Amino acid sequence: MYAELARQLTAIGAVKRELARTLPPECPPGSAAVLAVLDRHGEMRLSRLTELLAIDISVTSRHVAHVAERGWIAREADPGDGRSRILRLTPAGRALLLELGARSTAALKRTLGDWAAEDITLLTTLLARLRSSF
Amino acid sequence: MYAELARQLTAIGAVKRELARTLPPECPPGSAAVLAVLDRHGEMRLSRLTELLAIDISVTSRHVAHVAERGWIAREADPGDGRSRILRLTPAGRALLLELGARSTAALKRTLGDWAAEDITLLTTLLARLRSSF
DNA sequence: TATTGTTATACTCTATAACTATA
DNA sequence: TATAGTTATAGAGTATAACAATA
Numbered sequence: 608m609y610a611e612l613a614r615q616l617t618a619i620g621a622v623k624r625e626l627a628r629t630l631p632p633e634c635p636p637g638s639a640a641v642l643a644v645l646d647r648h649g650e651m652r653l654s655r656l657t658e659l660l661a662i663d664i665s666v667t668s669r670h671v672a673h674v675a676e677r678g679w680i681a682r683e684a685d686p687g688d689g690r691s692r693i694l695r696l697t698p699a700g701r702a703l704l705l706e707l708g709a710r711s712t713a714a715l716k717r718t719l720g721d722w723a724a725e726d727i728t729l730l731t732t733l734l735a736r737l738r739s740s741f
Numbered sequence: 742m743y744a745e746l747a748r749q750l751t752a753i754g755a756v757k758r759e760l761a762r763t764l765p766p767e768c769p770p771g772s773a774a775v776l777a778v779l780d781r782h783g784e785m786r787l788s789r790l791t792e793l794l795a796i797d798i799s800v801t802s803r804h805v806a807h808v809a810e811r812g813w814i815a816r817e818a819d820p821g822d823g824r825s826r827i828l829r830l831t832p833a834g835r836a837l838l839l840e841l842g843a844r845s846t847a848a849l850k851r852t853l854g855d856w857a858a859e860d861i862t863l864l865t866t867l868l869a870r871l872r873s874s875f
Numbered sequence: 876t877a878t879t880g881t882t883a884t885a886c887t888c889t890a891t892a893a894c895t896a897t898a
Numbered sequence: 899t900a901t902a903g904t905t906a907t908a909g910a911g912t913a914t915a916a917c918a919a920t921a
Contacts, residue, residue: 621875
């Protein structure tokens, strides 16, 4: 049972790659993830973003630098701590995120069109639960 | 609905990384995937393996070279086509696979110990279905 | 001419370690 | 001294394109 789940988890990479192909060249998956988290959870500092992405802070730092250079997020001084900055989506970042959402939704709708809505919701819920278990 | 599924799919990378950490240094995830497919579907040529892994054939070629160098698979001449070779697990490869399965199972059991068996099966089934939809 | 693989190159993601600046 | 970030370096996965060998 566990072995089969492990197999499916590794094989799911193909699906993720398909979704990644819908992204514009300027916005690699790592950038999209940063924008999505900031949109969902609001402004935050780098360490908090690192926790939510579950990657090393050095990786987060590079992703953030990438999206900041393109004007999709702003880094403002943290009034309470001179070592960190507050990260926040800009209007341009929000607009891009809308576009990305439309693309991935279209891709999923195209390939999952024959799924029952309840099954999609169920899968989403189970994935969220799996993630929180780790 | 689709957007939320897309988000969970990208976030699931953290879980995959956790599982990957259980692998021995000599056997990166790509190698493990090759061995798993050969174990599940039996001997085959590179092009077939490429289909099953859903990656580019150039990538498959490198993964296969890696596991072949370590003696985990054998590449025998294809009697029907001089351009390709038949890939098959060796006893050493099979033994390694057993070890890998034990490790990933232990890791999943540790973190998913409080899940109902039906939920694990359900998640596995839905992931398989998602993959086949793509 | 078409197909099967291989190899060179490049890009993205990730982690570790060393380092700077501030608390 | 401890913490927040940054940067350099290295390892792994993947795709594209050019190429060799065989069908």
